[in-house]
Amino acid sequence: MLVPVSLCIGTLIIICITHWVYRWRNPRCNGKLPPGSMGFPFIGETHRFFTPTTSSDIPPFMKERMERYIWNMVLSLVGPESLKQKLLPHIVHGVKRNLLLWGNQDTVDLKEAVSKMIFELTARKLISYEYDPTKPSENLRECFAAFNEGLISFPLDIPGTAYHKCLQCSDLKSGSITRLTRRGRKHAMKILKAMLQERRKIPKSCPEDFFDHVLDELKNEGTKLTEAIGLDLMFLLLFASLKTTSISTTFANKLLTENPAVLEELTEEKHDAIIRSRKNEDAQLTWKEYKSTKFTIKVINESVRLANIVPGVFRKALKDVHIKGYTIPAGWAVMLCIPSVHLNPSEYKDPLEFNPHRWDGVELNGGTKDFMAFGAGQRFCVGTDFAKLQMAVFLHFLVTKYKWKTIKGGDITRIPGVTFPNGFHIKISEKNT
Numbered sequence: 001m002l003v004p005v006s007l008c009i010g011t012l013i014i015i016c017i018t019h020w021v022y023r024w025r026n027p028r029c030n031g032k033l034p035p036g037s038m039g040f041p042f043i044g045e046t047h048r049f050f051t052p053t054t055s056s057d058i059p060p061f062m063k064e065r066m067e068r069y070i071w072n073m074v075l076s077l078v079g080p081e082s083l084k085q086k087l088l089p090h091i092v093h094g095v096k097r098n099l100l101l102w103g104n105q106d107t108v109d110l111k112e113a114v115s116k117m118i119f120e121l122t123a124r125k126l127i128s129y130e131y132d133p134t135k136p137s138e139n140l141r142e143c144f145a146a147f148n149e150g151l152i153s154f155p156l157d158i159p160g161t162a163y164h165k166c167l168q169c170s171d172l173k174s175g176s177i178t179r180l181t182r183r184g185r186k187h188a189m190k191i192l193k194a195m196l197q198e199r200r201k202i203p204k205s206c207p208e209d210f211f212d213h214v215l216d217e218l219k220n221e222g223t224k225l226t227e228a229i230g231l232d233l234m235f236l237l238l239f240a241s242l243k244t245t246s247i248s249t250t251f252a253n254k255l256l257t258e259n260p261a262v263l264e265e266l267t268e269e270k271h272d273a274i275i276r277s278r279k280n281e282d283a284q285l286t287w288k289e290y291k292s293t294k295f296t297i298k299v300i301n302e303s304v305r306l307a308n309i310v311p312g313v314f315r316k317a318l319k320d321v322h323i324k325g326y327t328i329p330a331g332w333a334v335m336l337c338i339p340s341v342h343l344n345p346s347e348y349k350d351p352l353e354f355n356p357h358r359w360d361g362v363e364l365n366g367g368t369k370d371f372m373a374f375g376a377g378q379r380f381c382v383g384t385d386f387a388k389l390q391m392a393v394f395l396h397f398l399v400t401k402y403k404w405k406t407i408k409g410g411d412i413t414r415i416p417g418v419t420f421p422n423g424f425h426i427k428i429s430e431k432n433t
């Protein structure tokens with residue numbers, strides 16, 4: 001008892017001293033910070049996970065051009081055209097297959113099951129990755145799990161800490177399963193690098209995934225893309241898409257479980273607008289049908305507002321910024337706290353209530369100052385449409401074909417990202433059984 005208490009007190013003292021030193025070290029700060037802000041210098045550390053050392057050599061105008069090029073590349077994979085033409089049938093197939101599988105099990109931990117399903121689909125489409133159970137050391141999903149656990153943690157890089165596990169590089173050849181689950185960013189990068197090298201040997205005739213696009217670009221003379229940046233981007237893309245979509249989907253399911261009236265209305269929309277109007281009830285979900293599901297989109301908006309999957313986004317002040325009598329000194333990292341926007345009672349009446357109808361008549365094309373679950377402005381999430389489509393397809397098949405009841409778990413903790421510490425175990429069965 002004494003040891004954990006002393007450790008906590010010790011950690012708090014270190015945090016306070018670091019905070020104090022940093023705050024007063026800079027005279028322009030006048031010892032003041034805007035209310036509610038966190039002046040911890042290490043808050044800005046997340047860039048270390050993503051920025052390859054080479055990128056600092058790139059002039060800003062080039063960086064901008066390259067970013068635009070890269071996002072175009074990403075959009076060619078997950079933008080509306082690709083979703084409509086290529087990805088929708090794959091998502092439908094993946095969701096139907098998994099639901100059928102879960103329906104035959106006594107209980108399913110939805111958090112794990114959805115995460116696996118989303119990972120399989122996303123990793124297959126973005127980098128043609130298929131997990132081979134005979135090679136547990138190449139389990140990319142486990143790497144991302146370890147990475148996620150320590151992403152926002154005290155930056156103490158010694159064995160045993162969440163931060164260390166998040167960064168860790170393990171020997172590819174060794175390891176039992178328990179050791180494997182502890183591998184983070186560096187191990188994931190090793191796997192991605194090996195895949196890229198493999199792809200170099202057997203190139204594809206036309207670009208199909210992110211590897212192909214990166215390899216194509218690397219061949220161009222004068223390109224500013226390097227292999228390190230390309231790999232870093234692959235990591236970022238997978239990281240940005242995996243946990244977010246799977247936790248949002250699980251969260252939406254939990255909210256529906258707790259709000260039967262909303263579930264009923266959603267089911268009704270699906271039946272009326274889609275299935276009953278079809279000639280063949282079992283036909284695939286089409287793009288037009290997906291676009292017609294207005295209430296589903298409201299349920300998704302409301303779920304991601306309450307889920308606050310991304311608890312904060314970071315920016316760096318490039319010059320001194322004066323705001324409401326305070327100064328944010330140049331070079332400081334700023335954290336924008338998204339939940340404080342989404343739970344603001346002056347903008348959202350009864351902000352903790354799950355009420356999809358608050359989105360009636362609201363057309364969302366991007367982020368606003370009051371809704372930024374997918375960010376806002378220049379850095380708006382490039383995978384928004386992809387995530388929404390996956391969630392909508394999942395909800396469609398779940399509510400039309402299945403019923404479920406909670407078995408155990410479902411409690412939510414924020415550390416600060418949303419987690420289900422005891423999972424969310426449900427029993428799923430087909431409606432007509």
Ligand code: HEM
Pocket residue numbers: 078236237240241242244245248304309310313314372373374375376378379380381382383384386387
């Ligand atoms: C429910 C699911 C998702 C949520 C809640 C979400 C949330 C966000 C947020 C808040 C940002 C802005 C970060 C910032 O401003 O610093 C962001 C950026 C980003 N997201 Fe998502 N995201 C989701 C799904 C996805 C998916 C499926 C992909 C990829 C296929 C993706 C790829 C990205 C990328 C690459 C960025 C960086 C954009 C840039 O910096 O220009 N996200 N996301």
